[in-house]
Amino acid sequence: MTLTNQYPSLKGKTVFISGGGSGIGASLVESFFRQGSKVAFVDIQEDVSLALVERLRQESGSPGSVHFYPCDLLDIEKLQNAIERAAGELGPISVLINNAANDNRHDFRQVTPEQWDKCSAVNLRHQFFAAQAVYPQMKQLGGGSIVNFGSMSWHAGQGGMPGYTSSKAAIEGLTRGLARDMGPDKIRVNTLVPGWVMTEKQLRERVDENTAVEIDRNQSLKERLIPENISAMVLFLASDDSCMCTAQNFIVDGGWI
Numbered sequence: 001m002t003l004t005n006q007y008p009s010l011k012g013k014t015v016f017i018s019g020g021g022s023g024i025g026a027s028l029v030e031s032f033f034r035q036g037s038k039v040a041f042v043d044i045q046e047d048v049s050l051a052l053v054e055r056l057r058q059e060s061g062s063p064g065s066v067h068f069y070p071c072d073l074l075d076i077e078k079l080q081n082a083i084e085r086a087a088g089e090l091g092p093i094s095v096l097i098n099n100a101a102n103d104n105r106h107d108f109r110q111v112t113p114e115q116w117d118k119c120s121a122v123n124l125r126h127q128f129f130a131a132q133a134v135y136p137q138m139k140q141l142g143g144g145s146i147v148n149f150g151s152m153s154w155h156a157g158q159g160g161m162p163g164y165t166s167s168k169a170a171i172e173g174l175t176r177g178l179a180r181d182m183g184p185d186k187i188r189v190n191t192l193v194p195g196w197v198m199t200e201k202q203l204r205e206r207v208d209e210n211t212a213v214e215i216d217r218n219q220s221l222k223e224r225l226i227p228e229n230i231s232a233m234v235l236f237l238a239s240d241d242s243c244m245c246t247a248q249n250f251i252v253d254g255g256w257i
């Protein structure tokens with residue numbers, strides 16, 4: 001699916017995306033690139049990230065640019081350095097998309113304190129520190145937009161991954177608190193809540209013979225969600241067209257929750 005809407009306010013803006021190498025993140029990178037933004041992204045998967053950069057750079061006709069900074073988000077200092085480098089090379093960041101996460105399943109009976117902390121670090125902690133790091137740049141620019149990725153999983157009462165669902169629930173609180181703190185500087189903070197999106201990883205690891213029945217029973221719309229459905233909403237939230245939207249959840253789930 002090719003997104004057709006163009007947002008002039010995104011052209012030339014520096015956009016920083018976490019987890020941009022694959023899944024929804026790769027669609028976000030491509031979508032902002034096609035808007036003519038200067039896209040910086042971090043990911044732990046170097047091969048797929050470099051292949052994405054290569055593919056987009058082969059394309060002619062877009063005024064956008066794309067730049068990959070290898071980074072493990074568990075290391076906050078590395079994340080802060082990547083943000084600083086991207087801003088130095090591309091100009092101050094005016095859009096931050098906190099997308100990276102890991103939804104690995106875990107049995108509540110067996111989780112250790114170390115595993116709990118790691119799960120929280122990969123799903124929640126980096127979102128806060130990325131927002132903290134871009135704040136002075138957005139303030140200097142006179143405004144900005146931050147989109148934090150939540151999940152419909154805990155809204156739907158899903159079990160089997162308490163560390164992940166706790167982090168995703170906390171992100172909605174993080175959004176609302178930061179929206180209040182940063183609002184006076186015209187920085188907007190919203191949560192994008194995806195439904196079950198058919199990414200490479202979901203198709204490889206989660207989709208099975210029961211999936212179709214489950215989706216058809218739960219979604220109001222019977223089509224399958226794809227990454228571009230999520231990117232379409234994120235572009236709107238990043239653009240000036242959503243200038244009075246902040247502190248909210250934007251749910252793209254085909255009508256599940």
Ligand SMILES: NC(=O)c1ccc[n+]([C@@H]2O[C@H](COP(=O)([O-])OP(=O)(O)OC[C@H]3O[C@@H](n4cnc5c(N)ncnc54)[C@H](O)[C@@H]3O)[C@@H](O)[C@H]2O)c1
Nearest residue numbers: 019022023024043044072073099100101149151196197201
């Ligand atoms: N796909 C879905 O059905 C779904 C549903 C609800 C919420 N979400 C949320 O949407 C966002 C994107 O999901 P997705 O399905 O594309 O995920 P994904 O697992 O397919 O991709 C996540 C990306 O983040 C990167 N990443 C993971 N850990 C990292 C680390 N430590 N350092 C740097 N990069 C790291 C991965 O390499 C990958 O490129 C996530 O926040 C996820 O929780 C997705």
